[in-house]
Amino acid sequence: xxxxxxxxxxxxxxxxxxxxxxxxxxxxxxxxxxxxxxxxxxxxxxxxxxxxxxxxxxxxxxxxxxxxxxxxxxxxxxxxxxxxxxxxxxxxxxxxxxxxxxxxxxxxxxxxxxxxxxxxxxxxxxxxxxxxxxxxxxxxxxxxxxxxxxxxxxxxxxxxxxxxxxxxxxxxxxxxxxxxxxxxxxxxxxxxxxxxxxxxxxxxxxxxxxxxxxxxxxxxxxxxxxxxxxxxxxxxxxxxxxxxxxxxxxxxxxxxxxxxxxxxxxxxxxxxxxxxxxxxxxxxxxxxxxxxxxxxxxxxxxxxxxxxxxxxxxxxxxxxxxxxxxx
Amino acid sequence: xxxxxxxxxxxxxxxxxxxxxxxxxxxxxxxxxxxxxxxxxxxxxxxxxxxxxxxxxxxxxxxxxxxxxxxxxxxxxxxxxxxxxxxxxxxxxxxxxxxxxxxxxxxxxxxxxxxxxxxxxxxxxxxxxxxxxxxxxxxxxxxxxxxxxxxxxxxxxxxxxxxxxxxxxxxxxxxxxxxxxxxxxxxxxxxxxxxxxxxxxxxxxxxxxxxxxxxxxxxxxxxxxxxxxxxxxxxxxxxxxxxxxxxxxxxxxxxxxxxxxxxxxxxxxxxxxxxxxxxxxxxxxxxxxxxxxxxxxxxxxxxxxxxxxxxxxxxxxxxxxxxxxxxxxxxxxxxxxxxxxxxxxxxxxxxxxxxxxxxxxxxxxxxxxxxxxxxxxxxxxxxxxxxxxxxxxxxxxxxxxxxxxxxxxxxxxxxxxxxxxxxxxxxxxxxxxxxxxxxxxxxxxxxxxxxxxxxxxxxxxxxxxxxxxxxxxxxxxxxxxxxxxxxxxxxxxxxxxxx
Numbered sequence: 001x002x003x004x005x006x007x008x009x010x011x012x013x014x015x016x017x018x019x020x021x022x023x024x025x026x027x028x029x030x031x032x033x034x035x036x037x038x039x040x041x042x043x044x045x046x047x048x049x050x051x052x053x054x055x056x057x058x059x060x061x062x063x064x065x066x067x068x069x070x071x072x073x074x075x076x077x078x079x080x081x082x083x084x085x086x087x088x089x090x091x092x093x094x095x096x097x098x099x100x101x102x103x104x105x106x107x108x109x110x111x112x113x114x115x116x117x118x119x120x121x122x123x124x125x126x127x128x129x130x131x132x133x134x135x136x137x138x139x140x141x142x143x144x145x146x147x148x149x150x151x152x153x154x155x156x157x158x159x160x161x162x163x164x165x166x167x168x169x170x171x172x173x174x175x176x177x178x179x180x181x182x183x184x185x186x187x188x189x190x191x192x193x194x195x196x197x198x199x200x201x202x203x204x205x206x207x208x209x210x211x212x213x214x215x216x217x218x219x220x221x222x223x224x225x226x227x228x229x230x231x232x233x234x235x236x237x238x239x240x241x242x243x244x245x246x247x248x249x250x251x252x253x254x255x256x257x258x259x260x261x262x263x264x265x266x267x268x269x270x271x272x273x274x275x276x277x278x279x280x281x282x283x284x285x286x287x288x289x290x291x292x293x294x295x296x297x298x299x300x301x302x303x304x305x306x307x308x309x310x311x312x313x314x315x316x317x318x319x320x321x322x323x324x325x326x327x
Numbered sequence: 328x329x330x331x332x333x334x335x336x337x338x339x340x341x342x343x344x345x346x347x348x349x350x351x352x353x354x355x356x357x358x359x360x361x362x363x364x365x366x367x368x369x370x371x372x373x374x375x376x377x378x379x380x381x382x383x384x385x386x387x388x389x390x391x392x393x394x395x396x397x398x399x400x401x402x403x404x405x406x407x408x409x410x411x412x413x414x415x416x417x418x419x420x421x422x423x424x425x426x427x428x429x430x431x432x433x434x435x436x437x438x439x440x441x442x443x444x445x446x447x448x449x450x451x452x453x454x455x456x457x458x459x460x461x462x463x464x465x466x467x468x469x470x471x472x473x474x475x476x477x478x479x480x481x482x483x484x485x486x487x488x489x490x491x492x493x494x495x496x497x498x499x500x501x502x503x504x505x506x507x508x509x510x511x512x513x514x515x516x517x518x519x520x521x522x523x524x525x526x527x528x529x530x531x532x533x534x535x536x537x538x539x540x541x542x543x544x545x546x547x548x549x550x551x552x553x554x555x556x557x558x559x560x561x562x563x564x565x566x567x568x569x570x571x572x573x574x575x576x577x578x579x580x581x582x583x584x585x586x587x588x589x590x591x592x593x594x595x596x597x598x599x600x601x602x603x604x605x606x607x608x609x610x611x612x613x614x615x616x617x618x619x620x621x622x623x624x625x626x627x628x629x630x631x632x633x634x635x636x637x638x639x640x641x642x643x644x645x646x647x648x649x650x651x652x653x654x655x656x657x658x659x660x661x662x663x664x665x666x667x668x669x670x671x672x673x674x675x676x677x678x679x680x681x682x683x684x685x686x687x688x689x690x691x692x693x694x695x696x697x698x699x700x701x702x703x704x705x706x707x708x709x710x711x712x713x714x715x716x717x718x719x720x721x722x723x724x725x726x727x728x729x730x731x732x733x734x735x736x737x738x739x740x741x742x743x744x745x746x747x748x749x750x751x752x753x754x755x756x757x758x759x760x761x762x763x764x765x766x767x768x769x770x771x772x773x774x775x776x777x778x779x780x781x782x783x784x785x786x787x788x789x790x791x792x793x794x795x796x797x798x799x800x801x802x803x804x805x806x807x808x809x810x811x812x813x814x815x816x817x818x819x820x821x822x823x824x825x826x
Contacts, residue, residue, distance in 0.1 A: 186442040188435045195432050198421035205419045206433030206484075207404040266423050 006260045006313065007272050013309070014279045017286060025289035031164035035155070037278075037285055039167035043231055045277040046173055047248060048255030049180050050224030052273045053217045055256050056184075056197045058265025059108060059115035061218070063100075063122030064225050064252050068245030070126040071097055071229030076139040076239065086145045094226045100126070101222015105215030123249070131241040140238030152234025169231050173274075176224065181270040193217060197265030254280050254306055279305075332395055334359050334523045335411065335492050340379050340389035349375040351547040352389065357492060359523045362514065364534045366527075367544035368567055368784065373527045374416070376544065377494050380525075381413040382406035412490035414481050416497045416617070422470035427452035429469050430484055455483040460509050475506040482510065492523040499530060500618045511537055529616045529821055531560045543567055568784065568813045583607030584641075586776035587745045589628070592636035596623035597800045600636060605745065605776040610767065612791035612808070613780035615820050620800035621780035622663050625747045628778075629653050629660040640745055654683060659738035663749035663780075665727070669734035672723040676713065677704035679722050680737045707736035711766060728759025735763065739770070746770065748779035752786060764790055784813045798822045 022028045047064055054061045071093045078089045100122070107118045141149060151172070155165035184190035192213045195203040204210055228248075233239050257263065258279055259272030283302055287293050293301075333356035342350045350372040357363050357380075365373045378384040380391055382400030390397045393409055400406050403413060420429050430452045438444030452465050459479045469477055478498060485493055495514070499507045515537055518524055528534060534541060541553040543566040551566045583606040591600040597620055605611050613621040627634040630650040638645045640656045650660075662668035670679055681700040704718035711732040713725070722730055731752065738746065751767065752760040767790065771777050781787050787794055787808075794806045796819040804819040 182442065186445075188437060188441075188443055191428060191432070191435055191443060195421045195424060195428075198423050199419060202419035202421050203432070205403045205407075205413075207407050208433050209404075266421070 021286040041278040041281045042169040042173035045274050047228040047252040048273045048277040050221035051252035052256035052261050052268045054221045055261045056268045057217050058197045062119040064249035065245040066123045066126035067225045068229035070130045071226045072233035073130045073239045073241045076141045086148045097226025098223040102219040105218030109211035134241045138240040149234045152231045336392040340386040353549050357523050361539045362524045364526045364538035364541045371544040372547040381411045410491035412485035413494040418481050420469050425466045427465040455487045459483045475502040494525045496527045588639040590637040594627045594634040596620040599801045607774045610777040610791050612787040612794045615797035619797040657744035659743035661748040670722050677718040680704040680707045703740045711736045728755040745776045
């Protein structure tokens with residue numbers, strides 16, 4: 001019940017921010033802007049889901065942005081510079097991302113390292129490797145792989161609507177979201193994932209192989225990050241290793257937290273993450289569109305909104321707890 | 328039944344923690360179709376013995392046999408696979424998850440497409456709740472339930488796992504009488520169905536009622552095994568206590584001023600208002616069993632736990648839930664868990680010694696007054712005879728007894744008027760214990776009011792002028808130490824009649 005209230009709350013904030021933005025900037029509701037907003041939200045939604053799976057176990061993944069950089073830069077580099085066929089490049093990079101995620105999980109469970117540290121090292125290592133491979137040069141697709149690029153920047157025309165088309169990543173997100181929702185809420189693995197986040201000792205006492213489930217969560221986060229990395233670069237067409245994907249892990253974590261994930265673990269919903277990811281993108285969009293808000297304060301606004309959301313959540317939690325104990 | 332041999336046996340198992348022998352060469356056979364009760368005072372080694380039998384701990388010596396075969400279990404999952412279920416005192420449930428999700432955790436039925444079969448889940452969950460006669464909605468999160476209901480859910484879980492042996496650690500400690508009788512009925516029904524049940528409990532009336540066999544432990548040793556008619560309350564109390572302790576000879580009368588006054592105190596752990604006063608020079612003991620609310624009372628007094636009612640130190644009212652103010656008003660609390668609550672283990676003796684009064688030692692612009700700090704630490708080391716007598720040693724390098732001296736000493740540096748101690752000598756060797764007792768007696772002669780809780784009767788009787796006995800958060804009696812006996816305290820602590 002509390003979860004639903006949380007979702008409604010964050011949805012309310014999203015609607016409010018969107019309405020205010022529309023009021024101040026009519027171009028917010030233009031077909032072009034909506035389409036772009038949906039595209040960005042979808043891309044960040046995908047990596048937000050990945051982050052939330054790890055956060056539900058009580059862990060964290062800080063390497064998301066750098067892994068996006070690695071996958072995002074290697075995709076055009078392998079296709080245009082090395083000359084590998086695109087249909088091999090993408091699956092290979094997705095497998096690589098999954099394995100890297102899995103390695104985070106192994107380090108966390110087998111060596112009992114802290115997730116923060118493991119993935120902080122990942123953050124440095126993956127970006128460093130990418131910059132090394134590309135010698136800090138920007139890579140683009142040029143004329144290659146245009147069929148593939150439709151996955152990122154494709155537009156699916158809807159019959160009878162002009163000027164607006166469904167962005168291809170949105171379709172991919174919907175598929176991923178449905179699958180993740182089923183995984184989290186309808187499979188044994190998902191149930192165990194939540195149980196581990198709730199109370200790891202209890203999970204162990206129930207005979208759940210905690211380590212395997214956790215490694216799975218990190219691997220899936222890697223895979224979703226990889227998918228995000230590929231789609232991001234397919235959308236933009238080129239990538240610069242020194243800044244591609246910078247801070248994306250923080251957008252992903254912000255989406256997860258706004259969507260109701262607790263960093264203590266055990267809580268989180270896919271729908272919440274999607275709303276959270278959208279809210280972050282709407283905020284970024286609003287700052288760009290509304291005259292009078294300098295673009296440079298983007299981070300301050302996002303940080304402020306998250307802080308308010310977290311404080312409100314805590315206040316509501318204490319209020320209900322106090323109410324309950326009075327009874 | 329294929330054999331009449333024991334289902335699970337402990338063959339002279341020994342377990343040590345640090346230097347302390349928690350369980351010493353204990354042998355025990357558990358048979359199916361029997362209820363075995365393990366009883367003993369706090370710290371007698373009951374829980375440790377059970378943890379050895381269900382794979383939580385590994386025995387240092389001796390072995391655990393199942394169906395006559397020696398087994399090595401690595402954790403609860405292994406034990407579960409062998410049909411051994413353990414329900415610990417601290418329940419292990421996922422609070423945010425629903426009743427049915429908790430009941431089926433780890434054994435969810437799988438339906439089509441590899442997804443969880445929700446209908447089947449609800450059916451099974453309802454079934455298992457029926458077994459423990461619990462009628463609650465299946466979709467509420469377990470954190471919204473009372474402790475008794477949570478206990479029954481943990482038991483229902485174990486029953487579902489087709490456990491052959493069920494270990495219950497203080498299952499009724501927090502249950503209402505109605506819930507208790509339901510639980511006991513269930514246990515008897517399971518026994519009749521052929522399960523082996525091991526009950527660890529302080530409630531001797533329940534043991535009398537259901538146990539077929541009783542093992543009495545004292546200080547880690549097996550002292551007796553009772554069956555049938557031998558299972559009788561006064562005999563069990565006598566065996567558990569074992570020794571005839573004399574109350575302390577020292578009989579100074581305490582007519583000092585009231586230093587600590589408690590009026591109508593209630594908290595989440597204390598449903599009924601508590602009244603108590605401790606005078607200057609007086610030492611009052613809080614006795615009771617695990618879960619009686621002794622630590623919670625001390626925490627509430629010190630401001631670590633919310634409370635209602637009035638607490639006065641030397642006639643001045645102490646605000647609730649404000650430990651910083653409490654310290655300023657002359658209260659000090661030596662907590663129960665030395666390592667986690669009392670000390671910063673990696674820091675030195677000096678750093679620990681100045682911690683409670685750090686803001687008083689270094690007033691100039693917030694800079695630490697290192698010289699004053701050294702002074703405080705040196706005095707602590709000398710006055711309490713901490714060994715080795717070095718102030719720059721990490722506390723973790725000291726023995727338990729010397730660590731405890733640091734915990735007590737850091738408070739004495741502030742000259743508290745009321746000293747609260749939770750298990751003042753837990754895990755401390757005999758010599759250091761004697762020293763600490765002497766020091767506490769000296770302090771009270773100097774006019775400090777001392778209120779301490781102890782699970783060790785010997786300490787209660789040796790150190791206190793009065794004993795306040797708690798049972799489930801309520802005061803069941805206040806006794807004058809010089810005229811009371813261990814049996815009398817135990818009877819009050821188990822909620823029975825002191826005769």
